Amino acid sequence: MAQTKKQKALATKLGDNMKHYGVAEAIQLLRDLKTTKFDETVEVALNLGVDPRHADQMVRGMVTLPSGTGKDVKVAVFARGDKAEAALAAGADKVGAEDLMEDMQAGNLDYGRVIATPDMMGVVGRLGKVLGPKGLMPNPKLGTVTPNVAEAVKAAKGGQVEFRVEKAGIIHSGIGKLSFSDEALRANFDAFVDAIVKAKPAGAKGKYLRKVSVSSSMGPGLKIDVAEVHNG
Template sequence: MKRRSKRYESNSKSFDCSKQYVLEEAIRILKGFAPAKFDESVELNFRLGIRADQSNENVRGVTTLPHGTGKTVKVLCFAKGEAQRAAQAAGADYVGAEEYVKKVSEGWMDFDAVVAHPEMMRDISKLGKILGPRGLMPTPKTGTVTTDVDKTIREIKSGRIEFKSDKTAGLHVRFGRRSFSEENLLDNAKAAIRAVIDSKPSACKGDYIKRVSVASSQSPGIKLRTTSMTVVDG
């Protein structure tokens, strides 16, 4: 069994682990934890009432956090011609066509998000086995395959996030850093929760959100109060 740090154990004793809290109170508790030596990311951890083995019940969505993610995101854009120039103007870190397909196929992965113009999909389809498992493969469903590459790049740079349920019906959404104010974390968390609720598959029956907690990278999870599908945030 993995041994917990003294800081983790101390933080665990600072609140009632068996209780469910409203979102505002949970964030206040988290902000009161003894911090790590780095600026931890903060995330929501959901257990969903979906059948994870059914493709029509998988959850996938996007949203833009009002106060950003606290992380500098490196964006790779596959585009040519005018779209390439638009991507560069929008702030993409890497923009190109076949030369970047070749670099990625050879193992280069110095980026956090990928956007593609539709005309590039035939070329980058061969990268599916590399980008797919990392959640980086562009797709029309999340708006990362688009003719408006500049718009999507600006959204990603300003706090746009993607989320996707896993094979165990879990879903994890990072929504900020420990250094964020309580107010900014609360705003971001509400935006993330709203996006997850709005992404409920039509095939999902019964309670959609079974459990949800909030935690930072090295903190214990704080359970949030839930009522059926709705997270009660006070």
């Protein structure tokens, strides 16, 4: 397919694939490079100096993006009685107990977050092989096993994202949409990177934050100047 004048100009602009950009410059460039009609997600990837095969080098947690994610997160909650009612009132998409477990065992797993009250973990535990591989298993350390399910549902719906380092030492996440303002995307970028820096594990050796890049759903990855982001 022949390139348009705009695409050729942008290809020239990206000619030096070793270049590192400032965050604001990279975000603007992603907008300039956009050729699709849909609202692409802006994603950030961090290469960390950790080996997650070692327990003391695992990086995992939650962070609330101040500008939200731009996505509607479907939330399932395991709870009974008053807690179940509170979860529904807070906006949960599906609430149940054994019935919800059976529904998930049948393959209905179209959720971005699964939350449970502590007393429901006996039921939820039977879904380990189903929820575990999808990263959906409720976890007290992540605040997804909690008596305050209403607060957890609101957090999930309000821009809270989970992060977890992969085998190669990489963490990546969506931080909003290209339609977000520059300020909104920068606020989300800063919040996400700050959360990763604060989650530095005790076993991390040498330089922790090694590489940072941003991209959009259909766009190229742009390297970010790590010195601008963090000095650690």
